[in-house]
Amino acid sequence: MKDIERRILLGRVAGAFGVRGELKLESWTEPRSAIFNYQPWIVVSPSGQESTVSGVRGRDTGKHLIARFPDVDDRDVVEAMRGTEVYVARSSLPPPKPDEYYWVDLEGLDVKTVEGVSLGQVSHLFSTGSNDVLVTRGDRERMIPFVQPEFVKSVDFDANLVIVDWDPDF
Structure with missing residues (x-):
């Protein structure tokens, strides 16, 4: 929690x-x-x-x-x-709406690909103007567009996990 x-x-x-x-x-x-x-x-x-x-x-x-x-x-x-x-x-902040998140709540969650490959943990997020970017840190830093459902497939706070459709070599 x-x-x-x-x-x-x-x-x-x-x-x-x-x-x-x-x-x-x-x-x-x-x-x-x-x-x-x-x-x-x-x-x-x-x-x-x-x-x-x-x-x-x-x-x-x-x-x-x-x-x-x-x-x-x-x-x-x-x-x-x-x-x-x-x-x-x-x-003191209101609960987010369904499929909306406070960035701070995502920080520290584990990130895995749809194939189960660990990409590390959410370090932080930032906005580019066109979309938000999820930054993971594990064996290296990765920047994944926070675009649902194209790249971010699910966010599960109970499992402390974000599932992404992302090539681990990218």
Whole structure:
């Protein structure tokens, strides 16, 4: 069973916005403004200082995602927050829909071909814009397009296993 209290990186403070303590926020949620739905946040400064914050409000201006932290109303304080990462506990996210996955839930799963050849474990995933890519590490690193059902045949969390239709020599 996966550790449900794992942290998920949802965004990062990009800098100050205006002079009243608002900040620009990068968000990797879809849609990007959904980041405000998942609170409390665990914020980690570039120096590693960690705190928990609730009640962050924000808006999407189209160009930027703008946020206001409670009790922060000074541009200098916000500038010092540049690079701060925003995490949430995995347990605070809603369950994924059928055939959808949080990338963090796939990390560490064993990967085998449809013929039973082990390709290692899921290291991480990344997006290319056209599709996501599953990166496995075993005897070597492999990058497999996360395209269902063409290449990724099944994901079985109970068996800790991803089955792929992939040439082990590729």
